[in-house]
Amino acid sequence: xxxxxxxxxxFEHFKKSxxxxxxxxxxxxxxxxxxxxxxxxxxxESLENExxxxxxxxxxSLFEKSKKISTEIEEINIKQKKIKSELDVILSxxxxxxxxxxPNGKDENDNIEVSKSGNTPTFDFKxxxxxxxxENLEMLDFDLATKTTGSRxxxxxxxxxxxxxxxxxxxxxxxxxxxxxQEISPPLMALENTMFGTxxxxxxxxxxxxxxxxxxxxxxFLIPTAExxxxxMVKDKIVNQNDLPMRFVASTPCFRKEAGSYGKDTxxxxxxHQFYKVELVSIVxxxxxxxxxxxxxxxxxxxxxxLKLPYRKIILCSGDMGFSAEKTYDLxxxxxxxxxxxxxxxxxxCSTFQAVRMKARYKDRKNDTLYVGTLNGSGLAIGxxxxxxxxNYQQKDGSxxxxxxxxxxxxxxxxxxxx
RNA sequence: GGAGAGAUGGCUGAGCGGUUGAAAGCACCGGUCUUGAAAACCGGCAAAGGGGCAACUCUUUCCUGGGUUCGAAUCCCAGUCUCUCCGCCA
Numbered sequence: 001x002x003x004x005x006x007x008x009x010x011f012e013h014f015k016k017s018x019x020x021x022x023x024x025x026x027x028x029x030x031x032x033x034x035x036x037x038x039x040x041x042x043x044x045e046s047l048e049n050e051x052x053x054x055x056x057x058x059x060x061s062l063f064e065k066s067k068k069i070s071t072e073i074e075e076i077n078i079k080q081k082k083i084k085s086e087l088d089v090i091l092s093x094x095x096x097x098x099x100x101x102x103p104n105g106k107d108e109n110d111n112i113e114v115s116k117s118g119n120t121p122t123f124d125f126k127x128x129x130x131x132x133x134x135e136n137l138e139m140l141d142f143d144l145a146t147k148t149t150g151s152r153x154x155x156x157x158x159x160x161x162x163x164x165x166x167x168x169x170x171x172x173x174x175x176x177x178x179x180x181x182q183e184i185s186p187p188l189m190a191l192e193n194t195m196f197g198t199x200x201x202x203x204x205x206x207x208x209x210x211x212x213x214x215x216x217x218x219x220x221f222l223i224p225t226a227e228x229x230x231x232x233m234v235k236d237k238i239v240n241q242n243d244l245p246m247r248f249v250a251s252t253p254c255f256r257k258e259a260g261s262y263g264k265d266t267x268x269x270x271x272x273h274q275f276y277k278v279e280l281v282s283i284v285x286x287x288x289x290x291x292x293x294x295x296x297x298x299x300x301x302x303x304x305x306x307l308k309l310p311y312r313k314i315i316l317c318s319g320d321m322g323f324s325a326e327k328t329y330d331l332x333x334x335x336x337x338x339x340x341x342x343x344x345x346x347x348x349x350c351s352t353f354q355a356v357r358m359k360a361r362y363k364d365r366k367n368d369t370l371y372v373g374t375l376n377g378s379g380l381a382i383g384x385x386x387x388x389x390x391x392n393y394q395q396k397d398g399s400x401x402x403x404x405x406x407x408x409x410x411x412x413x414x415x416x417x418x419x
Numbered sequence: 420g421g422a423g424a425g426a427u428g429g430c431u432g433a434g435c436g437g438u439u440g441a442a443a444g445c446a447c448c449g450g451u452c453u454u455g456a457a458a459a460c461c462g463g464c465a466a467a468g469g470g471g472c473a474a475c476u477c478u479u480u481c482c483u484g485g486g487u488u489c490g491a492a493u494c495c496c497a498g499u500c501u502c503u504c505c506g507c508c509a
Contacts, residue, residue, distance in 0.1 A: 038469065038470090044469095045469065045477060048478060048479085051489085057489090062489075063489040066489045238429055359466095359467095363429075367447070
């Protein structure tokens with residue numbers, strides 16, 4: 001969320017920056033409501049001041065007047081609150097401003113490749129898709145999941161279940177032991193306000209699974225990514241500058257409705273309602289966001305390198321970035337069956353955008369209170385990594401060679417086959 | 420599920436109708452001392468919002484929402500959360 005006070009000062013610049021994103025915001029309403037809101041505040045404050053003076057004087061002859069002022073304040077208050085909530089609706093639906101590094105563009109076609117690694121594998125046979133491979137091995141069962149749960153779920157069985165678990169452990173070990181992240185095993189549910197903090201609400205409510213709980217203790221949602229719960233670890237806090245940067249990693253299931261993607265990736269486990277993901281989150285001093293983004297992206301890249309998976313790094317254009325991001329790198333892994341790269345990680349700096357929503361701050365050396373910077377990135381999406389291994393390491397007979405780095409996590413198993 | 424206790428600044432913790440935005444301690448920042456550091460001593464230090472170029476000033480905030488009162492951190496009601504004990508349970 002943007003700080004209104006800052007926004008007011010550089011309004012034209014703000015307006016121009018935000019137009020790089022394909023969103024439609026009523027700036028006139030925003031300005032008008034802001035003005036009205038402040039007028040009401042001024043009226044209210046001068047009356048409150050008057051009342052306070054009477055109360056302090058303890059002059060009984062003025063008590064009646066004070067009562068009258070109270071009712072007047074109440075009337076203004078109601079109006080002001082209404083204006084303020086209208087203002088908040090507009091404000092909370094405005095996305096972050098793209099950083100100046102970010103290329104201008106409309107959609108994914110305008111993203112720019114930054115680098116490419118390794119060679120894509122060549123096969124002397126026609127490579128199969130991950131779901132063919134998995135079903136032939138009898139280790140991915142989509143039909144069973146449809147029967148028990150519905151579409152976009154899967155049963156992962158046998159050695160592939162082991163592979164899934166191994167990937168999670170492997171990635172966590174790299175990030176905790178080599179990359180300096182603290183491992184967290186967080187709740188998989190979040191309150192409405194927590195979801196607001198990272199920007200999933202109010203705008204993207206349709207993508208979230210809401211839980212039906214009869215108690216009146218606030219709405220609860222399944223997390224669509226561990227970013228939500230890890231980033232909110234500093235919600236409503238003023239942390240010490242010495243405690244920054246904070247780096248957290250968690251491997252969790254993620255739950256998404258995928259509401260806008262009917263008919264997209266319906267086959268296989270590319271796009272599921274539930275999937276595992278290892279998530280990296282950094283809380284940093286606000287000026288260190290972009291450095292941290294490079295660092296974080298490299299941490300994710302390290303996993304791909306160790307697994308020897310071919311990938312490329314792209315920078316997202318302004319129109320393709322997520323709501324809270326100021327700058328995003330996607331890592332895309334090569335999928336032989338599709339003959340193209342597919343997203344396996346997305347690393348974003350959110351500048352102070354989420355921090356303002358969460359009220360997450362720190363004291364700097366001058367004792368000023370500043371908003372923290374927040375970053376999140378996948379390191380990596382487990383499901384898609386599993387897919388990438390199946391497809392890139394497949395053999396002619398349908399067996400899968402296990403990448404060397406993973407074997408210690410799989411009881412030294414070297415190959416997955418039906419035998 | 421039953422029975423109690425509590426929620427105050429970055430943290431610990433006093434206050435229980437009127438200079439209390441809030442004692443004290445810790446942490447943090449500045450200074451004296453020291454070759455440097457520590458210790459000791461002195462000083463500073465809540466947040467949000469409004470007005471002002473600024474110095475500054477005003478308002479709100481002691482879990483949340485209502486209520487009583489000229490006046491509420493303090494009294495009343497409702498809710499949320501936390502802790503302790505009992506029961507149940509992975």
